[in-house]
Amino acid sequence: MACTGCALLCEDIEVRDGEVRHACRIGTAHILNRQQIDPMVDQEVVDIDDAIRRAAALLADAERPMFLGFGNSITETQATGVRLAEKIGAGIDPCSVHTSLIDDIVHSRVKTCTLPEVRDYADVILFWGADPMNTHPRLMSGYAYYPRGKNRQHGWETDRTAIAIDVRRSHTASICKEMYEIVPGRNIEFIDALMLALRNKVPKTVYDSKRVLKLAGTLKKAEFGVIFAGPGLVGSVPRGAIIRLMDKLNEFSDFRILPLYSPYNLRSIAAVDTAAVTTATTVMADAACEHPGGCTPTLASLREADCLLCVGFDLASSLPQACDIDASIIVIDPSETLTAGCADVVIPCAAGGVDLAGTAVRMDGAKIDLPCITKNGQTGAGARTRVSDASIMNRLLEAV
Numbered sequence: 001m002a003c004t005g006c007a008l009l010c011e012d013i014e015v016r017d018g019e020v021r022h023a024c025r026i027g028t029a030h031i032l033n034r035q036q037i038d039p040m041v042d043q044e045v046v047d048i049d050d051a052i053r054r055a056a057a058l059l060a061d062a063e064r065p066m067f068l069g070f071g072n073s074i075t076e077t078q079a080t081g082v083r084l085a086e087k088i089g090a091g092i093d094p095c096s097v098h099t100s101l102i103d104d105i106v107h108s109r110v111k112t113c114t115l116p117e118v119r120d121y122a123d124v125i126l127f128w129g130a131d132p133m134n135t136h137p138r139l140m141s142g143y144a145y146y147p148r149g150k151n152r153q154h155g156w157e158t159d160r161t162a163i164a165i166d167v168r169r170s171h172t173a174s175i176c177k178e179m180y181e182i183v184p185g186r187n188i189e190f191i192d193a194l195m196l197a198l199r200n201k202v203p204k205t206v207y208d209s210k211r212v213l214k215l216a217g218t219l220k221k222a223e224f225g226v227i228f229a230g231p232g233l234v235g236s237v238p239r240g241a242i243i244r245l246m247d248k249l250n251e252f253s254d255f256r257i258l259p260l261y262s263p264y265n266l267r268s269i270a271a272v273d274t275a276a277v278t279t280a281t282t283v284m285a286d287a288a289c290e291h292p293g294g295c296t297p298t299l300a301s302l303r304e305a306d307c308l309l310c311v312g313f314d315l316a317s318s319l320p321q322a323c324d325i326d327a328s329i330i331v332i333d334p335s336e337t338l339t340a341g342c343a344d345v346v347i348p349c350a351a352g353g354v355d356l357a358g359t360a361v362r363m364d365g366a367k368i369d370l371p372c373i374t375k376n377g378q379t380g381a382g383a384r385t386r387v388s389d390a391s392i393m394n395r396l397l398e399a400v
């Protein structure tokens with residue numbers, strides 16, 4: 001079975017007698033999560049059919065609806081969500097700083113690779129603005145650092161060089177051979193300095209130029225280099241800077257990039273998102289956005305909408321002021337969220353891969369089957385059977 005606790009989608013998970021095997025702490029907590037919410041309208045508990053009916057009415061009446069999230073939904077739900085968005089003229093924003101990079105990868109503007117290729121060939125691995133030890137705990141042991149691979153038979157001690165570039169000494173940095181500390185907000189200056197160093201020029205920079213030159217030397221000698229790009233990188237530099245850096249690195253060696261984000265099926269919705277853009281009439285994540293931080297919604301862009309549908313996305317946790325805007329808010333989520341506390345309609349749903357089967361796209365583009373981990377949709381004692389978000393979306397599609 002597969003874990004949907006993060007975008008690594010580990011496929012060796014077993015659950016026996018309520019005990020989860022092989023999953024990391026994040027995956028175990030995700031699979032055993034019991035924080036289910038009740039269906040609600042205007043913060044009053046109601047029957048789920050009433051909640052769906054009310055949501056359908058709000059969506060049908062909306063003039064500028066906007067859908068947020070879908071990164072934590074199975075591909076089948078996303079497809080229905082896109083059809084619903086097209087039908088009512090809604091925009092879909094996956095609400096992630098990684099959408100631009102995924103778009104560049106999908107359209108081959110930067111070189112990428114699969115996770116098994118990282119395991120088999122990577123000799124220089126950069127964790128940039130990323131801390132997978134805490135966000136994707138099995139990445140290091142499964143693919144990126146510790147395992148032996150086809151061309152990496154001697155293990156991490158001699159075969160791989162892991163380098164962390166981050167604003168702080170993260171857990172991941174503590175196991176890397178080198179760590180480069182970024183001055184907060186000055187990632188782009190580090191990239192500029194590195195680009196100069198790659199051309200054998202001594203950069204005049206706030207960073208230690210000798211160390212930047214040393215890093216450039218290591219990257220140039222890489223046989224198969226991989227950058228794991230976390231939110232600390234993609235959220236702080238224009239997307240063009242990453243493309244330029246990748247082009248420069250590939251003049252000297254073979255360098256790939258993989259986005260490191262948490263929503264387990266973000267790659268799938270970020271890819272179908274571009275198709276929805278053409279029919280959407282409201283504010284959308286603009287695929288050509290050049291602003292640092294990608295194109296996550298701002299308060300100003302949310303105020304353009306009169307109805308927000310949050311699917312598996314906790315808007316209020318990243319933008320608490322969103323609760324105060326005039327738009328009606330509909331939440332579809334397996335768990336209790338901050339946004340549910342201020343939503344007009346709350347519809348609980350099953351969690352993909354836990355009590356709902358489907359498919360998803362892993363962070364490296366591999367399509368993964370997600371069998372249902374729990375029997376009969378029950379996650380354990382005290383848990384209730386939950387309706388799938390795909391069937392909720394279908395009912396909304398029929399109703400509007």
Ligand code: SF4
Pocket residue numbers: 003004005006007008009010022023024025026027028136137138139
């Ligand atoms: S690394 Fe991610 S997918 Fe794998 S078990 Fe942990 S949370 Fe689940």
